[in-house]
Amino acid sequence: MRIGFECSGGYANIRLAYHVDTDELPQEVANEILELVESSGIFDLQQSEVAPTSEGPPDVFFYRISLYEGTKRNSLYFNDVTAPATLQPLLALLQELAWEQIRKGE
Amino acid sequence: MNIRTIEKTERRQRIVPVHKCRCMFVPPLVLENLARAGIEEARLTIQQSRLSREKRAVGPTNMEMFAGVTPVGRAHRQIYDCESGWIQRVEPVARDEGAPVHEDLAVNDAYDHLGNVRDCLKQVLNRNSLDNNGMDLICNVHFGKKYNNAFWDGDEITLGDGDGKIFVNFAKSLDVVAHELGHGVVQWTANFVYSKQPGALHEHFADVFGSVITQYAEGQTADDADWLIGDEIMGPELYGEALRSMCAPGTAYDNDLLGKDPQPDHMRDYYTGSGDNYGVHINSGIMSKAFCLAAREKGIGTEKAALIWYTALQRLWSTADFNDAVGQIVKAARLLVKDGKVEVGSPQKVRAAFKAVGLPTP
Numbered sequence: 001m002r003i004g005f006e007c008s009g010g011y012a013n014i015r016l017a018y019h020v021d022t023d024e025l026p027q028e029v030a031n032e033i034l035e036l037v038e039s040s041g042i043f044d045l046q047q048s049e050v051a052p053t054s055e056g057p058p059d060v061f062f063y064r065i066s067l068y069e070g071t072k073r074n075s076l077y078f079n080d081v082t083a084p085a086t087l088q089p090l091l092a093l094l095q096e097l098a099w100e101q102i103r104k105g106e
Numbered sequence: 107m108n109i110r111t112i113e114k115t116e117r118r119q120r121i122v123p124v125h126k127c128r129c130m131f132v133p134p135l136v137l138e139n140l141a142r143a144g145i146e147e148a149r150l151t152i153q154q155s156r157l158s159r160e161k162r163a164v165g166p167t168n169m170e171m172f173a174g175v176t177p178v179g180r181a182h183r184q185i186y187d188c189e190s191g192w193i194q195r196v197e198p199v200a201r202d203e204g205a206p207v208h209e210d211l212a213v214n215d216a217y218d219h220l221g222n223v224r225d226c227l228k229q230v231l232n233r234n235s236l237d238n239n240g241m242d243l244i245c246n247v248h249f250g251k252k253y254n255n256a257f258w259d260g261d262e263i264t265l266g267d268g269d270g271k272i273f274v275n276f277a278k279s280l281d282v283v284a285h286e287l288g289h290g291v292v293q294w295t296a297n298f299v300y301s302k303q304p305g306a307l308h309e310h311f312a313d314v315f316g317s318v319i320t321q322y323a324e325g326q327t328a329d330d331a332d333w334l335i336g337d338e339i340m341g342p343e344l345y346g347e348a349l350r351s352m353c354a355p356g357t358a359y360d361n362d363l364l365g366k367d368p369q370p371d372h373m374r375d376y377y378t379g380s381g382d383n384y385g386v387h388i389n390s391g392i393m394s395k396a397f398c399l400a401a402r403e404k405g406i407g408t409e410k411a412a413l414i415w416y417t418a419l420q421r422l423w424s425t426a427d428f429n430d431a432v433g434q435i436v437k438a439a440r441l442l443v444k445d446g447k448v449e450v451g452s453p454q455k456v457r458a459a460f461k462a463v464g465l466p467t468p
Contacts, residue, residue: 010255011282012273012336012349013387014364055383056300058289058308059257081259085192092251099272102363 001034004066005094009079011059018098029097036090042067043074045087050078057081063091179240183220185213188249194264195246212247212277216265219283220245222323223315226284227291230322230409231416236290243287247277256282258289272341272363279338280323281316288315296422303427305386310393311419317352317397318412328401328408334358353398355391371395373428373464392463393428399459405449406456414439414448414456432465 007016022030037043042065052062060080067074083091182203186195187210200213208214220243227233235241244262253266256276263286265276276282289312296311298304313335321331335358336349347359355369369391370376376392377385401411417438422431439453457467 009382009387011257011276011285012254012364013382014254015381054300055305056308057257057259058300058312059255059286060259061255061257080255080257080264088192088250092253095254096252096269099269099363105362 001037001067001069003033003068003094004064005098006064007091007095007098008062009059010061016095016098016102018094018101020097032093033090036093037067040087040090041084042076042087042090043072045074045076045084047076050076050082050084052077052079052082065091065094179235179237179242181224181235181240182242183217183224184242184244185216185220186244186246187213188246188264190248190251190267192250194249194259194262195244200247210247212265212267212275215275216245216247216277216283219277219280220287222280223284223287223319226319226322230318230412233291233416236287237294245277245283256286258286258293260293261290263287263290268339268341270341271343273339273344274341276339279336281320281335282339284319285312285316285335288312288319291315292419295419296426297424298422298426299424300383300386302384302386303389304425305383306389307393307422307426307428307431309386309390310397311415313350313352313390313394314397314412314415318408321408326408328398328406328411331408333398350387350391350394352394353402355395371463392465393431396459396463396465399462400456403452403455403459406452410442410448410452414442414452417442428465432460433468436460436467 001022003018003020003022005016005018008014020033022033025033062077062079063083064077065075078087180203183201184199184203185201185208186197187200188194188196200210201208201217208217224235224243227235235243241261246262246264249264249266251267252269254268254273256263256265263283265282265286266273268274268276289308292298292308292311296307298308300308316335317331317333321327333352333354334348334350335352337347339349340347343363344359344361347361347364349358350367350369351358355371356367358367358369360366368377368388370389371391372395373392377388379385382388397411397415400406400414401408406414415435415438418431418434421434421438426434436453436456439448439456442448443450443452460467
């Protein structure tokens with residue numbers, strides 16, 4: 001599965017990006033991502049369900065995520081208050097991996 | 107779970123089709139123009155109308171809102187513990203107003219900080235909570251897992267624990283809590299659109315509240331305060347850094363993880379890109395430096411500067427830009443001199459502060 005992920009904004013005005021093919025990750029990390037993708041139901045979400053209704057609210061994180069697996073694909077844009085709770089564990093992991101990538105200077 | 111929690115949970119977990127009713131007897135544009143002219147009743151009507159539309163969209167209608175009779179609240183504190191989950195207002199309330207000290211440090215820190223915000227708003231600005239009508243102060247702690255953020259969502263604040271490396275527990279920091287609640291005050295006054303210069307004003311005033319309330323609670327003056335935002339939540343990988351510097355925008359941080367602080371300290375370096383909602387956290391630095399300079403002027407000080415800025419905030423409107431804000435702030439300084447609330451010479455010092463950051467003054 002290919003994943004493109006961006007997280008921006010927030011109190012600290014951060015900017016994170018993480019682009020990966022899970023085939024290129026260690027098995028354990030890939031499995032964790034794939035399990036969270038499955039449990040999030042993200043492929044069934046429609047943009048209309050999660051679209052932010054305004055530029056705010058203040059200091060929330062905004063996310064862009066695109067996933068491609070075979071013929072399945074989905075791209076979504078949302079923020080902390082429009083994202084379903086089931087999506088948050090996946091977002092948390094992707095942020096952690098993005099920071100790890102920055103630490104390694106990749 | 108109470109009705110409110112269910113409403114918010116459902117709103118987060120499923121989509122409720124929202125019928126955005128725009129039917130008002132007095133057209134919104136007329137009300138906005140009246141609010142711009144400083145007609146407080148018009149501003150309150152806009153706020154109440156917006157609140158009514160939002161409440162109609164998600165649940166039972168409180169007829170008192172439509173009758174224009176808004177009950178005065180008690181400004182009580184309510185701290186909820188999300189227990190590392192992603193749902194707000196998890197019952198039962200962890201600590202209610204007047205409840206004894208809790209076993210959880212973040213709950214107690216948030217409780218104390220909310221009290222400091224409420225007290226400062228009342229003592230320094232004579233404001234009865236965020237809406238000036240005694241609305242309760244609601245805070246969610248331990249939101250999510252390793253959540254590196256804090257936010258205001260329209261009626262409550264939500265604080266993460268940080269990941270322990272980049273950021274630590276957001277509830278620990280008064281300036282974070284006061285900043286987020288400051289967004290609430292802005293919402294209930296000018297209600298700036300959260301983009302471009304109005305959005306930068308939203309962030310600027312929130313940082314003003316963060317700094318003012320921190321100095322008030324810690325007994326600091328403009329001269330001995332550090333004027334840093336977010337220094338207390340830096341994790342071990344960001345030791346010594348802060349997120350913003352009110353007095354020296356652009357110097358708060360410079361490291362491999364966050365990059366370099368992008369805030370300009372003068373209009374010549376105004377950020378024109380589209381990131382960050384066209385720079386709401388970036389260009390706020392220009393206004394913040396002016397506030398810091400004004401507060402440090404002999405004869406003004408932080409609390410008088412806060413009074414000047416707050417007086418202006420109540421006369422601003424949702425699409426106001428920097429020039430509008432400067433105009434209202436200088437006007438506020440003059441009015442407060444006339445009323446004997448700030449010293450003679452204050453408007454001139456405020457003008458000088460704006461001149462120093464490249465903003466023209468009337």
